[in-house]
Amino acid sequence: MDFKTAGLIMIFPTILVALHITWLHRKEVTELYHNLAVVAWICANTTWMIGEFFYNDTLRPIATVFFTIGLLLVAIYYLIVRPSLRKKLD
Numbered sequence: 001m002d003f004k005t006a007g008l009i010m011i012f013p014t015i016l017v018a019l020h021i022t023w024l025h026r027k028e029v030t031e032l033y034h035n036l037a038v039v040a041w042i043c044a045n046t047t048w049m050i051g052e053f054f055y056n057d058t059l060r061p062i063a064t065v066f067f068t069i070g071l072l073l074v075a076i077y078y079l080i081v082r083p084s085l086r087k088k089l090d
Helices: 004-024 029-054 060-089
Strands: none
Touching: 004 029, 029 060
């Protein structure tokens, strides 16, 4: 399937909606970290898609950076932020 135009058109609304949801939930730490990770993963998928469409799949290393950022955000939340929040509640 070759939906280059549709794929490119959907980049902007997808990222904007993800950023909007992140902004709406910015005061809830759990939601903030998870939504930031989702934004990073959407950027990764976008970069990967553009690379496959136009650059002979040479943008995969850049996409990997975005995927890694998303994983790091989730790891930071579960390994550092969440335990410190639980200590404050105890």
